[in-house]
Amino acid sequence: MNHLPLIIKREYLTKVKNKSFIVMTILSPIILMALFAVVAYLSQLNNNKERIISILDESGQISVIFKNTEYTKYTMLEDKSLKEAKEMVELNGDYGLLHIPNNTNLDNIAKDIRFYSEDTPSLTVISRIESKLEKKITDLKLQQAGVDIAQIKASKTYIDVVQESYQGEKTSKMDNVIKLAFGGFAGYLLFMFIIIYGNMIMRSVIEEKTSRIIEVIISSVKPIQLMMGKIIGTSLAGITQFVIWIVLGGVLMTVVSIVFGINIAEMQTPQQEIMQQAAQSVETNEIQNLISAIYHLPMTNLVIAFILFFIGGYLLYSALYAAIGAAVDNETDTQQFMIPILMPLILAVYVGVFTVIEDPHGTVSTIFSFIPLTSPVVMLMRIPFGVPIWQQLLALGILIATFIVVVWFAAKIYRVGILMYGKKPSYKELYKWLRY
């Protein structure tokens, strides 16, 4: 008799109808959005304050580079001693005072520039001032040495190497960033999914043990059916939660931006000002590159691989979680068995983040994308960089084979474990159970 649909239905409905599940599903995005709104509001409050910086330029040739911007105003002080200037600035409550001394030697000027302020000034403000000063003084020095600045500017060259495969596919740095983002997102999603819903499966197995219903159930269904039913039912509940989160999150995001008038895209802060200035040097066709990068991703391959590796990896870990649940009596006893499960998962994310970026097809990345416990995460991160189909199929094959073996092991532990009460099992005992 196949009771799988019945078990899946029950597992799904009990999870979804559970009060804390409903509360978490609805509340999580709201809390997250509220937090986001608060942070956005506060940082806007902070950054929108106009800063007035007074400048006492005794050399008279450097301060020209400081131009007023929306949030930063510069006041030039003239014919004042440093002492007077300090007193005045303090009285006015300005952000700070920049003092540039006079000296024929530019190096001495550079050495003696000071910034006076009541509190420690913001790092961004100081570094902005520093870079402006550096540029100006360098220019002045070049002038002193008799170099034509216009010539130097004209000779400056920006290079963006266009990468092209032998087949003529063009790629760029932006491509790599996009690929990393895609792979990283997929890998991280899987990681989160395994941790959240794997735990849920484990708890639901433990619950059946503590409520002592397990023997009643087991006299009607095979343990492996019960286990698979739990895994699938819980996953469906998880997917439901994820979809609700995404939809609700999207709706809330829109609502928040309308209500608070915070337009995320146009939020102008001094930090962004700086970034914009930096970005001006970058060629505008980067935007086109971005679009073409997304367009050039192996989309079909990516989507299919994502689905297969996601399901495979998730099922593999779920079976392990279910086995742990069956082996112990309560959640506190799970710790000793959790570490061997979490280690490969964390390792996979580390390998993904550190080595795949460096060299997506290097030995380390390749090997880890075949090892079944790490392959779902690492392979998902590698695929955007173009992995030969045979490698993907091989990794998937290994993953599925491991899954079958693990399910067989887990079912054994499950079958014996669910009827064992009262003692915390050791690894030695688990090994013995496999032979029962």
Next chain:
Amino acid sequence: MKYLLVTKSVSKSFGNFKALNDVSIEVPSRSIFGLLGPNGAGKTTLIRIINQITMPDSGSVLLDGELLQPNDIQYIGYLPEERGLYKSMKVGEQALYLAQLKGMSKAEAKKRLKYWFDKLEIGDWWDKKIQELSKGMAQKIQFVVTVLHQPKLLIFDEPFSGFDAINANLIKDEILQLRDEGSTVIFSTHRMESVEELCDHIALIHKSNKILEGPLQDIKRTYKTHTFEVGLVTDNEDRLKEIIQQNFEIAQADFKSLNDDLKLNIKLKPNETSNDLLSFLTQKAEVNHFIELVPTANDIFIQTIKNH
């Protein structure tokens, strides 16, 4: 006699521990079969093997003369000793779910549930959660769920634990009725008085071995000692005792009686009958208490286990 369930030389080990050693039992159809034994004897393991929860290392189990198949679980109703229900699930939903796992259709399960809920007067619990019920109430639900699919074979492991006297009686009557309607019941317990009341057949398992099996009456017959408990009214107790002692083996007896009589246990020789004793006694004194000492299930239980 027709046997519904037969186990043939069933053995099972857990690691180095032998839980069952070559155990064969025969459970007659339409009987209540008591599966007895001290704690840890292997009863639960045997029951789990019958339910296909654990597989035997060797030996076989036959249901209705055929090897037990995975699908046969629908013919078996099992109330385990370690039992419980999903605490946060509603009574009705839960009963329907468990019934469907046993292969019933939803509509049929609903109909049968209504019948049982009405019969046990628990109809208004349908929408309650298990955690809102008392232990005894939950046990009733558990009982209903066990018998709902009208199984041929019912297995009860300590069915009365958690019930008060009234409810235990109610359940006992239901078990007897199920037997009369054609079910076969395997009944495992430590409580010997319920064995006395319910069981037609018993099997005794001790230290993984079956050491005794058969109809309860036959076993009692083999275990009886031909001893009679008598109360005699006489003027001279010592004299009477002496006379009896010359013909029979006697011992002091202790039972409650309205009269202050001479109380004796008198043992007959194998060739003597109760009539011989009675006619002998009536000549010597007035007999106002005469009863054959039949061993109780408890006596048999303790004696057999001591002898092993």
